[in-house]
Amino acid sequence: MNLRRAGRNRYTDRWTWRVGCPCGRTRSNRCAFRVAQLERVRNLAGPVEFSIYGLWSLCKNKDVPRKVREVTTQISPAEAWQRLLAGNKRFVSGDALHPNQDASRRSALVDSQNPFAVIFGCSDSRLAAEIIFDLGLGDAFVVRTAGHVIDDAVLGSLEYGVSVLNTPLIVVLGHDNCGAVTATKNAVETGEMPPGFIRDLVERITPSVLTSLREDKTDVNDMVVEHAKQTAARLLESSQVISSAVDNSSTAVIGVAYRLEEGRADLVSEFDML
Numbered sequence: 001m002n003l004r005r006a007g008r009n010r011y012t013d014r015w016t017w018r019v020g021c022p023c024g025r026t027r028s029n030r031c032a033f034r035v036a037q038l039e040r041v042r043n044l045a046g047p048v049e050f051s052i053y054g055l056w057s058l059c060k061n062k063d064v065p066r067k068v069r070e071v072t073t074q075i076s077p078a079e080a081w082q083r084l085l086a087g088n089k090r091f092v093s094g095d096a097l098h099p100n101q102d103a104s105r106r107s108a109l110v111d112s113q114n115p116f117a118v119i120f121g122c123s124d125s126r127l128a129a130e131i132i133f134d135l136g137l138g139d140a141f142v143v144r145t146a147g148h149v150i151d152d153a154v155l156g157s158l159e160y161g162v163s164v165l166n167t168p169l170i171v172v173l174g175h176d177n178c179g180a181v182t183a184t185k186n187a188v189e190t191g192e193m194p195p196g197f198i199r200d201l202v203e204r205i206t207p208s209v210l211t212s213l214r215e216d217k218t219d220v221n222d223m224v225v226e227h228a229k230q231t232a233a234r235l236l237e238s239s240q241v242i243s244s245a246v247d248n249s250s251t252a253v254i255g256v257a258y259r260l261e262e263g264r265a266d267l268v269s270e271f272d273m274l
């Protein structure tokens with residue numbers, strides 16, 4: 001297979017591959033690779049980035065039997081986490097690059113998206129995912145509810161991120177001094193439930209608070225960590241799509257706790273792919 005790396009985007013950290021058609025006859029007029037190259041010259045487009053499978057399906061040299069497999073530039077779960085960490089480090093130190101936020105990035109994403117992480121976090125206004133991980137357009141598929149509480153719409157959104165967008169990492173993002181976790185702690189301690197649908201949030205966070213109390217962890221920030229862990233575990237229990245993707249190592253689910261003062265995001269759940 002004629003496959004070699006052509007270059008690396010310094011923001012996305014993603015390799016671009018130059019590929020040869022699996023037909024092995026790249027000089028033939030019937031070869032899809034040759035046609036793609038000619039198209040590229042004609043359109044003065046950038047480096048070739050496509051799947052071998054896509055080329056092979058177009059190639060007319062089908063008389064050459066070859067084993068064809070899909071090649072993508074998808075990064076691994078561990079690489080996705082390292083990239084988030086690097087962005088968070090820049091944010092903490094005040095050296096944010098604000099990548100992928102210009103007009104060219106915007107127009108490049110009109111027809112498709114290929115985010116490298118799903119971030120399921122609390123809605124808190126101080127926890128803006130793209131800012132704290134120094135990301136831009138098309139980098140993260142973000143789902144947020146108060147206290148990162150799970151419901152059917154959340155599960156559907158996360159399943160879309162994993163099964164349609166093939167995102168290699170789901171981050172459950174909690175934070176210290178979380179209002180939703182604090183409200184739940186108060187409700188458990190006083191027995192008084194908040195009114196309206198806030199009660200629904202509290203009921204869904206209660207198991208995490210009870211686990212913390214059982215382990216003598218009475219600080220709300222310990223409860224936040226427990227809640228991030230339990231939310232990550234519950235995603236796997238609730239969604240067949242997510243648990244299957246984790247089983248075949250195409251994605252990972254991790255819990256992360258964010259510190260409002262330092263701006264630091266710490267891994268709080270097991271992540272054996274690192």
Ligand SMILES: [Zn+2]
Pocket residue numbers: 122123124146147175177178179180181
């Ligand atoms: Zn919160």
